[in-house]
Amino acid sequence: MNTVPSDATATAQRDVMCKMVMAAAWTDPAEDSKHLTWLRKLYADVYRDTGGVPVPNDTNAGSYINYPDTDLADPAYNKSGVPWHDLYYLGNYPRLQQLKAKWDPRNVFHHKLAIQLPTPTPPPRSVQAP
Numbered sequence: 103m104n105t106v107p108s109d110a111t112a113t114a115q116r117d118v119m120c121k122m123v124m125a126a127a128w129t130d131p132a133e134d135s136k137h138l139t140w141l142r143k144l145y146a147d148v149y150r151d152t153g154g155v156p157v158p159n160d161t162n163a164g165s166y167i168n169y170p171d172t173d174l175a176d177p178a179y180n181k182s183g184v185p186w187h188d189l190y191y192l193g194n195y196p197r198l199q200q201l202k203a204k205w206d207p208r209n210v211f212h213h214k215l216a217i218q219l220p221t222p223t224p225p226p227r228s229v230q231a232p
Contacts, residue, residue, distance in 0.1 A: 104116050104117055108192060108193075108194075109193065109194055109197070112167070112191060112194060112198055113166070113167065114164070114191055114192035114193070114194050115163040115164055115166060115192070117163065118163045121166055121169075123169055124141060124144060124145055124148075125141075126138075126140065126141045142173065142179060145173075145179075146179070149162075152182055153180065153181040153182025153183065153184070154179055154180060154181050154182065155174055155179070155180045155181075155182050155184070155189060156189065157182045157184050157189070158184075158188075158189070158192060164188070164189045164190060164192060165186075165189040165190050166190070167190045167191070167215070170214075170215050172214045172215060174186040174189055174190075174215075175214060175215060186215060187217070187218075190215070195217070196220070198217045199217055199218060199219065199220040200220060201217075202217045202218070202219055202220075203219055203220055206219075207219070
């Protein structure tokens with residue numbers, strides 16, 4: 103997997119030696135807040151130096167999209183200033199948006215962390231001669 107260039111597929115993280123998943127399980131819905139608060143605090147503590155999320159750097163390769171975490175798109179939890187899509191796709195997001203425009207122009211396939219359609223560029227304004 104490390105021989106594939108990071109821009110060859112949507113999964114850009116090609117030089118990691120391991121992945122980490124934090125998980126908690128409980129059965130009583132009344133305990134949701136307690137367990138989610140604990141897990142979010144643990145995650146924020148682990149990534150304290152990078153705004154609470156795994157910002158790509160010498161230690162972190164970002165996030166793996168097969169472990170989707172909508173907190174990464176929430177500024178209350180992602181205080182890094184790095185958008186969620188850069189955590190997951192590194193520099194591949196603009197290319198993935200172009201593919202989305204080609205294959206899903208009506209945005210049929212969408213969810214909280216879905217690739218968004220590119221923002222249309224307005225046409226250049228023509229200048230009328232007086």
